[in-house]
Amino acid sequence: MTQVATSSDKPARVKVYRHSLAVRITHWLNVLCLTFLLMSGLQIFNAHPYLYWGEYGSDALPDASFVAIEAYADGDSMKGVTRVGPIAMTTTGVLGASYSGGELTPRAFPAWLTIPSYQDLGTGRRWHFFFAWFFVINGLVYLVYGLVSRHFRRDLLPAAEELTPRHLGHEIAQHARLRFPRGEAARRYNSLQKLAYLGVGFVLLPLMVLTGLTMSPGFNAIFPWLLDLFGGRQSARTLHFIVAALTVGFVVIHLAMVLLSGVWNNLRSMITGYYTLHLDGGRRTGDEH
Template structure:
């Protein structure tokens, strides 16, 4: 009887280990997005240095482009990659029902409970196929941030042609601040995202091989 039970446990473990956590399309858009965002951030810092909003600039060692013109060229190239990839992600996320299944529902109590569990080291990471409330809030928030950074970027890029969009942000100067703070939010998200991937390495494995 014990041998049968052991065999059953091994079979159950095998099924769990081969369960598809991240489908192929999610993995592709995730890594394309990662490349595009890094290029956008580094080239954006190069552009920022040409006309700083605050009393600091970014080190040339972490910028891309070498000069203002080079930074703009890299930024625009990466922008199209990010926008096209983002539209694919949003479309498939809605069509496949992934957003509804993964990101909803979100409640204040759920977020507080999961935050408390995470801080005390009691938050379970056994089932990677289900996001906890904190993850749902962060992933939903970063989608909103992504939309805002693209729209504010367009308002800065084409302030005359897209004057109504620029006006919606309160003008060109305000759009620059919105763009900067959305960039800061993305950088903060990336730091947390990478840290969690290192803490729970099986989540990184799932994003590479899907299982």
């Protein structure tokens, strides 16, 4: 659907219907779910701030970890230290030891990043499990809609010419220069967006769900092959954390692109469904207002 508005002294504006109601609802529910999953997940991580590879049990020793976020006494105070393999970094104030009530407190992730803000593993797990199932149901709804409406094929599946090295190299160079699609090209997702959304939606998020289920003894009893697939519960926990970090990285880049390419137009399109283009001398350009 397209709406055109013209005036004698302004370029014509074209409103294109870019996001369906189902896409918008599932998008914002994902935002809600992922926010609570991240914050409650960090609460759970704080209870044992170490990551391991292999078949370690619940009594895994910190010395066997390849990632650790710890606090050490430093005279009358303390310092936070984050270790990745043999590399150790002082991260006082952010990781390992952060301020709570004006005092440094031993805590892997700071209180303002966790739900609840105080250390409570049981409550954190309840928040995490609730929004995990909410997230799975929302994802299944989006999957069914995408297949029935052909949203995946129409909007997300790249054409063969979009996957050529020359085309992808050109889009990467344009994005690096902060030159975003305009005019007709702004009507639909570009190749990098399509690949990113497909990668997150069909690789990262399913992997996050499967590694999360692998950490559940109940699901291990029903689906013991999950432990073999991911190399043990501790390896699954590590992969779960890595996938969560990659998802956060995607969200940060996604938000940066939204801000740089026209925040109000992008935000409006994800609320109302309509994205505005300008007709300027017969050439269409994206409206960033």
